[in-house]
Amino acid sequence: MRAVWAMTCGMIKELIRKKDFYILLIFMLVFLGFLSCQNFFQIEGISRYVKDFGYSLLMFFSFILAVTFTAKQLPSEISSRTIYPLLAKPLSRYTVIAGKFCGGMMVSVISFTIFYLIFVAFYMTTGEEQSPVLLGQGYVFGILFLCIVTALVMFFSSFMTMSANITLTFLIYIIIGGFSDSLKGILLGSKGLAAALYGILYYLLPHLEFFDLRIRITHAWDPLPMIMVLYVFGYAVIYCCALLYSAGYIFRRKKL
Amino acid sequence: MRNKHIFVILICLAVSSILVTRINLYNQAYAADQPMSDIPVFMRFLGEGRSIVSSLSILQADRYFHGGVGCLSDGHEQCAALTKGGHDKFEHHKKHLSPKVSRFNILLHISQEVSMTDHIHLHGDQMKEIIPWLYYASEVDPHNVQAYTLTGFYLCDRLGKEDQAIEFLLEGLKKNPGSWEINAELGRIYFQYSKNYEISERYLSQAWDLLQNIPHDKAHERYVLSYLAMSYEMLGKKEDAVLLYRHLNELFPNKIYEQKIKGLSPQQIQTIL
Numbered sequence: 001m002r003a004v005w006a007m008t009c010g011m012i013k014e015l016i017r018k019k020d021f022y023i024l025l026i027f028m029l030v031f032l033g034f035l036s037c038q039n040f041f042q043i044e045g046i047s048r049y050v051k052d053f054g055y056s057l058l059m060f061f062s063f064i065l066a067v068t069f070t071a072k073q074l075p076s077e078i079s080s081r082t083i084y085p086l087l088a089k090p091l092s093r094y095t096v097i098a099g100k101f102c103g104g105m106m107v108s109v110i111s112f113t114i115f116y117l118i119f120v121a122f123y124m125t126t127g128e129e130q131s132p133v134l135l136g137q138g139y140v141f142g143i144l145f146l147c148i149v150t151a152l153v154m155f156f157s158s159f160m161t162m163s164a165n166i167t168l169t170f171l172i173y174i175i176i177g178g179f180s181d182s183l184k185g186i187l188l189g190s191k192g193l194a195a196a197l198y199g200i201l202y203y204l205l206p207h208l209e210f211f212d213l214r215i216r217i218t219h220a221w222d223p224l225p226m227i228m229v230l231y232v233f234g235y236a237v238i239y240c241c242a243l244l245y246s247a248g249y250i251f252r253r254k255k256l
Numbered sequence: 257m258r259n260k261h262i263f264v265i266l267i268c269l270a271v272s273s274i275l276v277t278r279i280n281l282y283n284q285a286y287a288a289d290q291p292m293s294d295i296p297v298f299m300r301f302l303g304e305g306r307s308i309v310s311s312l313s314i315l316q317a318d319r320y321f322h323g324g325v326g327c328l329s330d331g332h333e334q335c336a337a338l339t340k341g342g343h344d345k346f347e348h349h350k351k352h353l354s355p356k357v358s359r360f361n362i363l364l365h366i367s368q369e370v371s372m373t374d375h376i377h378l379h380g381d382q383m384k385e386i387i388p389w390l391y392y393a394s395e396v397d398p399h400n401v402q403a404y405t406l407t408g409f410y411l412c413d414r415l416g417k418e419d420q421a422i423e424f425l426l427e428g429l430k431k432n433p434g435s436w437e438i439n440a441e442l443g444r445i446y447f448q449y450s451k452n453y454e455i456s457e458r459y460l461s462q463a464w465d466l467l468q469n470i471p472h473d474k475a476h477e478r479y480v481l482s483y484l485a486m487s488y489e490m491l492g493k494k495e496d497a498v499l500l501y502r503h504l505n506e507l508f509p510n511k512i513y514e515q516k517i518k519g520l521s522p523q524q525i526q527t528i529l
Contacts, residue, residue, distance in 0.1 A: 040387045041411060041420040048320065048385040184367055188357070203363060210370050215324035221372055228369050235366065 011103030047126030070104030145211035310397035317389035404428030439463035460484040
């Protein structure tokens with residue numbers, strides 16, 4: 001546990017030291033500030049598009065940080081050969097995977113929390129009715145989303161190079177974001193063997209769209225029922241455990 | 257040495273960036289009458305993709321109109337609900353129909369429960385939320401006439417901003433002088449809201465002239481001519497109004513048009529005939 005904490009602290013220090021986070025933070029502030037100052041035909045109180053852009057930006061920036069920070073952990077340890085003293089501590093390979101996952105997770109959650117606070121500050125300035133429950137759900141779902149993304153990147157880094165890992169994760173993010181409804185439609189419309197194959201694909205792919213509360217938050221829809229929150233939470237935990245176990249298994253068999 | 261390479265690359269990028277804003281194959285080939293000067297420089301980088309981005313912006317406005325939910329295939333005959341008028345005529349399902357999924361098919365069940373299915377419309381003051389998307393649609397592609405007419409309609413009819421609507425439409429007309437749609441919209445607003453029938457007659461006549469030079473359907477003709485006929489009526493030009501009502505009655509036989517024609521005095525009808 002101490003080893004996992006040490007690795008996590010190392011990654012948090014890296015987040016503070018590197019400029020990536022600050023650049024994204026400044027960009028988000030400038031962009032949201034610019035959007036808030038826009039005046040359309042002297043109509044006051046137009047806010048939904050600011051919320052829309054704000055939520056999309058915070059999720060995307062958190063995703064970028066989660067992917068880039070986590071993806072370089074294992075490959076850099078291997079290429080700089082610092083993985084050997086780490087394994088000689090002795091630490092099991094599963095512990096290394098868990099440590100790197102926790103580090104990536106913490107980095108993502110810290111940056112996401114700061115982005116989210118800025119978003120909430122802009123959100124509060126709008127005149128529309130605000131639901132604290134929905135905002136709370138948005139925060140929890142954001143963390144669950146980053147949890148899955150970090151686990152996915154850890155899984156890919158156990159057998160892929162850093163650049164391939166980042167490319168594939170971004171591709172999955174784009175495909176799921178853009179085509180999950182189409183995939184669902186194909187699955188529901190197919191029968192027999194095709195339905196089974198699409199079903200397998202549907203269950204294997206990470207459903208990042210479950211965690212996207214952008215429309216609910218932007219357009220002031222009702223919060224999700226508690227049972228659905230629990231379902232999504234359960235899905236995220238099970239999917240992460242499966243990915244991390246697979247990552248550990250592959251990494252254990254890997255020749256270093 | 258390395259700096260030299262970077263310098264050369266930067267120079268090449270700068271030159272190509274300047275060139276790319278000057279090149280517009282579509283405009284040169286098909287739309288030479290549409291000047292590029294009214295398009296912001298950074299928008300010119302999008303090239304012909306501008307019209308796609310502009311259309312997407314209008315679609316986004318449509319999504320906003322439906323509370324962020326896209327138009328699904330549920331027998332919703334008119335997807336572009338934002339388009340003026342027609343939408344309210346269609347009866348809506350309260351929810352978009354989605355196939356029933358077993359509770360044991362847990363992921364599909366979550367997916368259906370998490371996504372919004374209610375069919376709602378913005379109303380009252382909430383209508384203002386679609387304005388940024390319509391505004392951006394016209395900014396990205398100043399030749400997207402629909403962006404101007406929709407903005408004009410929502411500003412004037414839904415948000416009561418008549419002056420801003422007219423100003424915006426006039427700006428659109430300056431960029432698209434050959435657009436019958438913008439002329440017709442201006443004419444309608446001057447007729448319906450400003451009650452300035454002389455100006456409405458001028459714009460609607462212009463719209464009618466432009467419309468006759470292009471292929472169009474009967475509904476467009478009715479839209480322009482009915483306002484033009486009413487403008488004539490208000491200006492006391494009964495003869496001109498009757499001619500248009502006769503034409504409208506041929507297009508869409510209607511008791512209202514017949515009554516309008518009969519409503520004139522026998523002397524006026526004699527003069528016309």
